[in-house]
Amino acid sequence: MLAFADLADFVIDNVGRQVICCNARAGVSLKTIRHLLIDQVLPLVVNLRGREALHATAVATRKGVCAFTGPAGSGKSTLAASFVLSGYPLVCDDCLALSDGAPIRTLPGYPGLRLWNDSVRALGASSRKLKAVAHYTTKSRLTDSRRGDFCSTSRRLARIYLLQRTRAGKRAARVLIEELAPMEALMGLIKAAYRFDTTDTAMLKRQFHFLAGVAEQVRVKRLVVPDDFSALADVRQAVLRDLSGRPAR
Template sequence: MRSITHYAHGLNIKSELFFPEFPIKETSNVDVFIRFGKTNLSNSISSKNIREVYLSKFTKIKITSGNLIHLFWNDIGIFSINNNEIIINPKTGLNLNFLKFLLFGHAFAILLHLRGRLVLHANAINMDNNAIVISGVSGIGKSTISFTFHQKGYKLLCDDVLSINIGKKCQTVYPSFPRIKLWPDVIRNFEEDPGMIPKIHNKTSKRFYNVSGNFSDIEKQIKTIYFIKETGNIKIEEINPQKAMMELIKSSYCFKLLNESELSENLSQCSAIVNKVPVKILEVEKSYESLNKLVEIVEKDILKN
């Protein structure tokens, strides 16, 4: 099977599964391999030395010795993951779009965590050649707000799975994939037809919106991190370092997976961000009519810093 090399999250990814919407990179240097093959998932089930964690109602992982991680959906073994390889079980019976949905989300978040990245459940856009990070609980509107910025001409950096390089002098966001997950109502609000945009998978009405024409493919230094809170107001609130730490820890994508030493590393990474980057609360009113005003107050906040 012919493999294609893609570029995402600062990595050259050689994959047997083709992603037509993602950048192709001509290079002999490969950081990560994605292939179909035997995953030994059945062996991991009976192993005595495993740790089992549920990421959602239907998604769980089993961690074996050597930090090999197996991902299951609805008790079907899907992926085996280490720090440089994702092996796909070819006999899952899953729809290809749903398989890609699991791959771009949980599987990549786990791989990036194993490579030492701080992975946040967050989005980012490129504003004034810096990364503006938008985070918050699931369903709060991260993608809708990011798409509003995108419609204003700002380039998307990533959607949902955000990986950060913790440097001594600055913290940088790696660009992920040039697509964003949106509900049909959001797409209609921007006067586009959701019927023309492919579904994420056949179990949801949510769409993968391709932003390859307005995507930032170079890592950017973080300027500010905003945590969304729905309060009925539209304003920005400064928070103290302790609260900022708590927000970052809560948004850590792989927090449930961490062992004792990894918890310590996660705290150290979050602390490094708080020491270098402003972390703020972005209070929102959950309505489409308020989106333009929300963009304006963020623009003003960034300009004054």
């Protein structure tokens, strides 16, 4: 069972085929239940069903899918939204499901990005495309009905960026993309992986081998970005140059 204090509980069977919401607290809206299900529960169910997913947000480019992962608040969704508003289809927000094999491929999530109010203002997103996420957060879900804004098919995963903001007081720093040693890349993926039961040794072994394969097939890099919304365009250009194999400026 997955319990969300003062909100609701979810009971999941042993193989992840049935999910039941129960014990919803008084005043908890259907919108909040939906958010808990699709953004918190289902990523863990993916793992329970024998597949792997990363806590990452991703967009599709002509060179393949690029994914952004990093700690909460590092700007994954904001950066992805800046790509989407510039014409690059969204693949997922926060849960990147991956298929096994060669090449590694991404599976689509749903058309929506969760953003804080300051990100919405900085991006200039239309209020008509915003919906409340849940009653306990001020985040909004950025959605768009245009077909081209969402990638609904499986695509090759081209790059994974471990997102890192520059320290306070260094906002003038430029965008930096760094190669990672194989072990550092693997550890970054392990930190980003979803796990339903951290005591399940068979699952942990399966996941380790899968992520090792991802690190071998997909280039994983560190993406250091200024802690400044005005730098989003520069970050996009740096990522696109990197995907194209062009040297950084």
